Amino acid sequence: MAERRSPAAAFAGRFETASASGALRLAELPFLTQLNVRVDPASLAADEVAGVLGAPLPTEPGTAVRSGELTVAWLGPDEWLVIAPEGFRYELLRKAVADGRGSVVDVSAQRTTLLVAGPRARDVLAHGCALDLHPSVFGPGRCAQTTLARTQVVLLPQQDGFLVLVRSSFAAYLAAWLLDAATEHLL
Amino acid sequence: MLLIPCPWCGPREEAEFHYGGQAHVAYPDDPSALSDEEWARYLFFRDNPKGRFAERWSHSAGCRRWFNAVRDTATNEIHAVYRVGEARPVTS
DSSP: OOOOOOTTGGGHHHHHHHHTTSSOEEEEETTOEEEEEEEOTTSHHHHHHHHHHTSOOOOSTTBEEEETTEEEEEEETTEEEEEEOTTOOOHHHHHHTTTTTEEEEEOTTTEEEEEEESTTHHHHHHTTOOSOOOTTTSOTTBOEEEEETTEEEEEEEOSSEEEEEEEHHHHHHHHHHHHHHHGGGOO | OOEEEETTTEEEEGGGOEEEEESOOOOOSSGGGSOHHHHHHHHHOOOOOSSEEEEEEEOTTTTOOEEEEEEETTTOOEEEEEETTSOOOOOO
C-alpha cells in the first residue's frame, strides 16, 4: 500500500520556518474527517442527526457550532460540513439519514485544512480575501465560504486564528501564496 | 466590480457569482405540443430591457444556491434579491 501523503505535506518545513518568529503560525492539519451532510432542517432526520452530533444543526447562514471535538459548519440551507478528528466513525450519522431522508458523504479527501494563526493571521488573509475578518463580525462560531487568493475556501475562525479548508488540488498553490503573503509580516 | 447581496450569505463580490440569465422563464406545460417556432422562442428568446431586469444568479463560490435579483441593466444597481420560489418583489 502506498504511503499516504497530505496535499500540503511538502510545505511542512517552510510552514515551520515561517512560524518561528511568533507573528504567525502556519501549519497543515492533515487527514481530518470531513462529512457533507444534507438533510431537510425541519425534518425528524435532522433532529436525529443533531442527536448524534450532540448539537443542533446551525440554521443561521454563516455560522458553525462546536460539539466536543466536532465542528458543524453551515454550507447551505440544507447542507452542512462536519469536521471531525481523523478516524471518526460516522455509521450513526449514516443511520440517521437512512431511507432517502438525507445524505452523509465522506468528503475528507476533497479538502485539506490549513491553520493560519497568530497575531498577524488576519493581515495575511486580508491580502487575498474580500470579507471583513475582524473578530467583532467574524469570530469563533462563524464560518464562510468565499475565495482566498481566487481559490474557493471554507474559513472557520478560531480563538487566535483561522482554519482554511482548501481543495486538495489547490492546497499547494494556496500554501505557496500564504507563504508569499506572510513575507512582509515576518520581518 | 459589483457587490451582490446573496440572500443567504450577504454582500459578496461579483467574482463569487455566476450569471444565469432571465428569471421566471417557465418551462412549457406540454413541450411536445409546441411548434418549432414556439419551442425556439422558449429556448432562445429573452427580454433585453434597458432598466430593471429580473435575472438568475448563482453564488457559485459561496453557498452554491441559485437566487433571483432585480438589476438595473443601465446602472447595474441591484434593487432586490429574493430566493428561488419567491415572487418578484415590487421595486416600482
